[in-house]
Amino acid sequence: xxxxxxxxxxxxxxxxxxxxxxxxxxxxxxxxxxxxxxxxxxxxxxxxxxxxxxxxxxxxxxxxxxxxxxxxxxxxxxxxxxxxxxxxxxxxxxxxxxxxxxxxxxxxxxxxxxxxxxxxxxxxxxxxxxxxxxxxxxxxxxxxxxxxxxxxxxxxxxxxxxxxxxxxxxxxxxxxxxxxxxxxxxxxxxxxxxxxxxxxxxxxxxxxxxxxxxxxxxxxxxxxxxxxxxxxxxxxxxxxxxxxxxxxxxxxxxxxxxxxxxxxxxxxxxxxxxxxxxxxxxxxxxxxxxxxxxxxxxxxxxxxxxxxxxxxxxx
Numbered sequence: 001x002x003x004x005x006x007x008x009x010x011x012x013x014x015x016x017x018x019x020x021x022x023x024x025x026x027x028x029x030x031x032x033x034x035x036x037x038x039x040x041x042x043x044x045x046x047x048x049x050x051x052x053x054x055x056x057x058x059x060x061x062x063x064x065x066x067x068x069x070x071x072x073x074x075x076x077x078x079x080x081x082x083x084x085x086x087x088x089x090x091x092x093x094x095x096x097x098x099x100x101x102x103x104x105x106x107x108x109x110x111x112x113x114x115x116x117x118x119x120x121x122x123x124x125x126x127x128x129x130x131x132x133x134x135x136x137x138x139x140x141x142x143x144x145x146x147x148x149x150x151x152x153x154x155x156x157x158x159x160x161x162x163x164x165x166x167x168x169x170x171x172x173x174x175x176x177x178x179x180x181x182x183x184x185x186x187x188x189x190x191x192x193x194x195x196x197x198x199x200x201x202x203x204x205x206x207x208x209x210x211x212x213x214x215x216x217x218x219x220x221x222x223x224x225x226x227x228x229x230x231x232x233x234x235x236x237x238x239x240x241x242x243x244x245x246x247x248x249x250x251x252x253x254x255x256x257x258x259x260x261x262x263x264x265x266x267x268x269x270x271x272x273x274x275x276x277x278x279x280x281x282x283x284x285x286x287x288x289x290x291x292x293x294x295x296x297x298x299x300x301x302x303x304x305x306x307x308x309x310x311x312x313x314x315x
Contacts, residue, residue, distance in 0.1 A: 020161070023267035035170055038084045042077050042167075046160045049073065054152035060120040063128045063147055066155045068114055071105035073156075074098055077163045085170040090180055094166050094256050097187045101249055104191060108198045127282075130289055158278065161271030162250045168268045169260035179259030187252035193234070194245035200233040201242065228294035237309040239287070239300065243279050244307035250275055283307075 024030075031039065053065035075098035082091035109115070113123040137143045208225045212218065224231050234241040250272045257268050283306060291297045304311055 020267065020270045023270055027265055027267045029168060029262050029266060031167070032171060034084065035167055038081060038170065039167060042080065042160055042163075045073070045077075046156045050152045050156040053156065054148050056120045057147055057151065058144065062120060062122065062124045063151055064114065064122065064124040065120070066151060067109065067125055068119070068122070070155070070159065071102045071109060073159045074163050075102040077160060078166050081163070081166045081170055088170075088172070089176040090169055090172065090256060090260060091166060093176070093180065093184055094169070094253060097184060097191070098163070098253070100188075101191050104195055104198075108202070111202070127285060127289070130285075158271065158274055162253070162275055164268035164271050165254045165257035168257050168262050168266060172260035172262070174259070174261035177259055180256055183252050183255035183259060186255065187249055190245045190248040190252060194242050194249070197234045197241035197245060200235060201230055204230040204232055204235075227296050227300075229290055229297055229300065231300065234309070237304065237311070239304050239306050240279075240283050241307075241309070243283055244309075247272070247276050247279055247307070 049069060053069070057063040057065045075095065078091075078095035078098040082088070082095045085091045116122045131137055131146075132143060137146055204225070208221065208228070211221050211225060218228055219226055238244060254269055254272050257266055258264055262268070287297070287301060291301070
């Protein structure tokens with residue numbers, strides 16, 4: 001089974017600490033005093049969130065605390081930026097689309113049992129259980145360090161980084177134009193795409209779970225449920241259509257900054273780029289788990305693209 005590439009995680013942290021300031025210094029635009037003030041506000045929120053996620057996760061033993069706020073903080077950040085930007089059309093559209101994304105993702109996570117009145121409880125992401133068993137993280141102190149720096153601090157920082165295109169667009173005097181329309185349509189299309197992918201996955205896993213709960217074994221289920229993993233609909237042409245859409249959504253948000261007149265390449269791209277790297281690492285780890293559970297999964301990987309649709313899998 002593939003293991004989480006911990007050196008890669010260290011590289012991600014270095015990218016956040018080193019590359020982002022370098023991009024800011026050499027690939028404009030520079031933030032003005034008002035934008036820096038807003039950034040400080042957002043950074044305080046992110047810092048408090050990181051500390052809370054770490055404390056709650058360590059006390060409760062449930063390390064999916066960041067997962068619970070993953071779909072909420074970005075659109076909150078976007079609305080804060082929009083409010084300070086005078087509710088400019090571009091900023092409002094970005095905030096509305098981010099809210100649509102967040103509402104959909106929150107609903108999808110909620111129906112999996114992630115949220116409870118006792119907020120520290122709820123279903124934990126299954127991957128954390130496997131990560132705790134890796135040799136480097138079996139030690140309690142090693143896991144605490146991983147939880148603090150990667151799970152809590154890094155991921156909260158990433159949630160802030162992905163909305164930086166809104167921040168650099170905050171005081172733009174460029175009117176809402178065709179580039180913004182393209183960005184909005186792309187972002188909306190990928191939100192719909194991700195919604196369809198998650199709905200197909202939900203229906204497949206629910207049906208499979210119901211049959212297994214009735215007493216049947218996996219190899220006794222009808223095709224394609226007997227494979228154990230989804231090959232229906234969008235999953236027939238992409239191993240992770242939801243991940244692909246998630247990455248594309250934040251790349252689309254970056255296009256708004258181009259429409260704001262900051263140039264084709266500007267430093268606010270760092271969030272989308274780091275998100276892509278994170279999803280490559282995360283999907284590799286998830287696929288290792290799936291390959292260890294389902295005999296046909298490796299063949300599926302050979303015949304179907306990881307993210308971009310293509311090379312149809314024959315069920």
